[in-house]
Amino acid sequence: xxxxxxxxxxxxxxxxxxxxxxxxxxxxxxxxxxxxxxxxxxxxxxxxxxxxxxxxxxxxxxxxxxxxxxxxxxxxxxxxxxxxxxxxxxxxxxxxxxxxxxxxxxxxxxxxxxxxxxxxxxxxxxxxxxxxxxxxxxxxxxxxxxxxxxxxxxxxxxxxxxxxxxxxxxxxxxxxxxxxxxxxxxxxxxxxxxxxxxxxxxxxxxxxxxxxxxxxxxxxxxxxxxxxxxxxxxxxxxxxxxxxxxxxxxxxxxxxxxxxxxxxxxxxxxx
DNA sequence: AACTGATTCAACCGCGTGACC
DNA sequence: CGGTCACGCGGTTGAATCAGT
Numbered sequence: 001x002x003x004x005x006x007x008x009x010x011x012x013x014x015x016x017x018x019x020x021x022x023x024x025x026x027x028x029x030x031x032x033x034x035x036x037x038x039x040x041x042x043x044x045x046x047x048x049x050x051x052x053x054x055x056x057x058x059x060x061x062x063x064x065x066x067x068x069x070x071x072x073x074x075x076x077x078x079x080x081x082x083x084x085x086x087x088x089x090x091x092x093x094x095x096x097x098x099x100x101x102x103x104x105x106x107x108x109x110x111x112x113x114x115x116x117x118x119x120x121x122x123x124x125x126x127x128x129x130x131x132x133x134x135x136x137x138x139x140x141x142x143x144x145x146x147x148x149x150x151x152x153x154x155x156x157x158x159x160x161x162x163x164x165x166x167x168x169x170x171x172x173x174x175x176x177x178x179x180x181x182x183x184x185x186x187x188x189x190x191x192x193x194x195x196x197x198x199x200x201x202x203x204x205x206x207x208x209x210x211x212x213x214x215x216x217x218x219x220x221x222x223x224x225x226x227x228x229x230x231x232x233x234x235x236x237x238x239x240x241x242x243x244x245x246x247x248x249x250x251x252x253x254x255x256x257x258x259x260x261x262x263x264x265x266x267x268x269x270x271x
Numbered sequence: 272a273a274c275t276g277a278t279t280c281a282a283c284c285g286c287g288t289g290a291c292c
Numbered sequence: 293c294g295g296t297c298a299c300g301c302g303g304t305t306g307a308a309t310c311a312g313t
Contacts, residue, residue: 016281016307038298054299055282090301105302106280 013047017056021046025053026061059102066098070107078104079112 017025028044034057037050046053059065070078074096081092089101089108096104 014283036298050298052282059281087302101301102281110279
């Protein structure tokens with residue numbers, strides 16, 4: 001099958017995302033959704049390929065992302081699900097609200113696999129059914145990819161199977177459980193809420209903290225209000241003019257951005 | 272305090288699949 | 293019906309950070 005090139009690589013930026021880019025992407029998705037990832041960067045004025053935007057959004061900017069350490073329960077769930085599903089990270093992620101496949105994959109490779117391997121060896125591991133599960137030695141040579149892909153995600157089990165989570169990495173974890181479970185992944189595509197799912201209740205923020213809860217709050221605003229520029233968008237627009245890229249110590253930067261948001265009208269790129 | 276090796280995690284790469292024309 | 297396009301996925305990489313010496 002002919003496969004379109006990922007993107008015109010000419011002039012497109014790669015590497016870590018800057019706060020500026022983040023805000024542009026978030027603001028754009030907030031306002032217009034992401035019906036077409038390929039076209040999105042152009043519309044938003046980002047020098048990224050759609051793929052990169054999509055990944056950034058899914059793994060980092062999505063409002064229902066829950067960051068921070070995995071709880072014991074989550075880790076157990078991952079182990080159990082991995083045993084059932086194999087390396088179908090997206091399917092596993094679909095059962096762990098607020099966690100991304102990438103994150104789960106990382107955790108698996110960095111923590112869980114190591115932890116498991118000794119015992120598995122003892123047990124002369126015989127993975128339960130599932131299929132397509134292949135496990136490489138921890139530090140083995142990179143094998144070229146291949147093999148079974150994309151289980152029919154339809155099998156979406158009730159999200160209730162997912163373990164509750166106790167945020168631990170205090171620096172970043174403050175997404176309320178309710179906001180996460182509420183959105184769950186019950187609908188649409190596994191592990192990825194569509195724009196419509198942003199309409200979770202807005203967690204009351206008595207005192208503002210700029211962390212994931214910020215996104216939860218701002219992005220959970222009803223989309224109907226798209227006509228009216230949302231504050232974060234304004235904030236972004238305003239801040240873009242006053243904060244040099246990369247200068248930001250992230251928290252301070254975003255906090256300032258939010259505080260300065262005021263009522264500046266949108267300065268977002270127009271389509 | 273400086274150096275080095277190990278670990279972590281965000282991001283990239285390339286392929287499979289389904290939708291669309 | 294076959295070809296093309298875009299999306300989503302899993303595997304891999306490499307910079308940043310941490311821990312040990």
